[in-house]
Amino acid sequence: MPPALGTRRVVLVSGKGGVGKTTVSVALALSAARRGQRVLLCETQGSTRVPAIFGRPSKGYEPMQVATNLDTLSITPAAAIEEYVLLQLHFHRLYRMVFRNRIMGPFVDAVPGLHDLVQLGKVWFAERETVAGRPRWDLVVVDAPATGHGLTMLGAPRAMMDLTTSGPFYENAKLIADLVEDEARTALLLVSTAEEMPLRETVDLYSRLGNMRRLVGGAVLNEVHPSPVPSPAEWSAARGALLETGGGDVHAAVDLVDDELRAVSRQADARSRLAALGTVAELPFQFHRDLARADYDSFATAIEGLL
Numbered sequence: 001m002p003p004a005l006g007t008r009r010v011v012l013v014s015g016k017g018g019v020g021k022t023t024v025s026v027a028l029a030l031s032a033a034r035r036g037q038r039v040l041l042c043e044t045q046g047s048t049r050v051p052a053i054f055g056r057p058s059k060g061y062e063p064m065q066v067a068t069n070l071d072t073l074s075i076t077p078a079a080a081i082e083e084y085v086l087l088q089l090h091f092h093r094l095y096r097m098v099f100r101n102r103i104m105g106p107f108v109d110a111v112p113g114l115h116d117l118v119q120l121g122k123v124w125f126a127e128r129e130t131v132a133g134r135p136r137w138d139l140v141v142v143d144a145p146a147t148g149h150g151l152t153m154l155g156a157p158r159a160m161m162d163l164t165t166s167g168p169f170y171e172n173a174k175l176i177a178d179l180v181e182d183e184a185r186t187a188l189l190l191v192s193t194a195e196e197m198p199l200r201e202t203v204d205l206y207s208r209l210g211n212m213r214r215l216v217g218g219a220v221l222n223e224v225h226p227s228p229v230p231s232p233a234e235w236s237a238a239r240g241a242l243l244e245t246g247g248g249d250v251h252a253a254v255d256l257v258d259d260e261l262r263a264v265s266r267q268a269d270a271r272s273r274l275a276a277l278g279t280v281a282e283l284p285f286q287f288h289r290d291l292a293r294a295d296y297d298s299f300a301t302a303i304e305g306l307l
């Protein structure tokens, strides 16, 4: 049994595009914050969706409190590089000379994985930030890029170590690798819906993780539909009788129930495939789709078993 997510310092949330990574990141962060952990939720790639969920304008890279025990910020590669260089050089003018000129700019864009590495570098930095001698945040939740890119990001510190083999870049990359490859401190949480494509991508990602598989601390099956009828067995008898009563509306209603029942059976299949990854939490599909704060609060309750 891998350690529960609540004992880790960093949780990276990934899955196919659009499956609910941001939704799950918010739910997990809220759940941990409710339990009294001080949580930082990091969006990546410059995404700034989280503050709006809490009815606030984004402050970008600067941490801002959005709920009790919950801060958020948005990491962009450019802001992370700037912070990193300023920390190294302690000198704004030098930064502008070196990084904003035409020599270094293309270099930063061209080094493979540097954007991913510096974003993880910010996570590493947040993890070790202290206030009055204790960690500023107990848990850093990262709304990470989608599956393929997420995997590249996770491998970015190793890639930099292989590229440089020694020197300050190597040493910094090693510090980050030590954190993100340590299953006692870092977890991966994989999100999927019951649709075949996202599910396959998630299971595929899991198999491609290789020895990093040990980081996986569970999975979330999102957008779970309730069964449209109390007893599918009784439905199969009743639907024949219903269809005999005729009428276009009856046919449409029967089709709808059949569709929903197929969704429910896909979910059963998804549940068992995700179970191979570890503990699975489920979030219900909210038919109104336009999620409100109350939905995130109920998702936070639904997901608390992972902590």
Ligand SMILES: Nc1ncnc2c1ncn2[C@@H]1O[C@H](COP(=O)(O)OP(=O)(O)OP(=O)(O)O)[C@@H](O)[C@H]1O
Residues within 6 Å of the ligand: 016, 017, 018, 019, 020, 021, 022, 023, 024, 146, 222, 223, 224, 283, 284, 285, 286, 287, 289, 290, 291
């Ligand atoms: N359980 C749910 N019920 C209803 N709507 C949902 C549910 N989960 C997510 N959504 C909606 O689906 C959309 C996609 O969710 P979300 O933004 O969390 O996905 P994502 O994986 O972060 O997407 P991206 O890859 O674009 O970052 C959003 O509009 C969100 O509000």
Ligand SMILES: [Mg+2]
Residues within 6 Å of the ligand: 021, 022, 023, 143
């Ligand atoms: Mg997202």
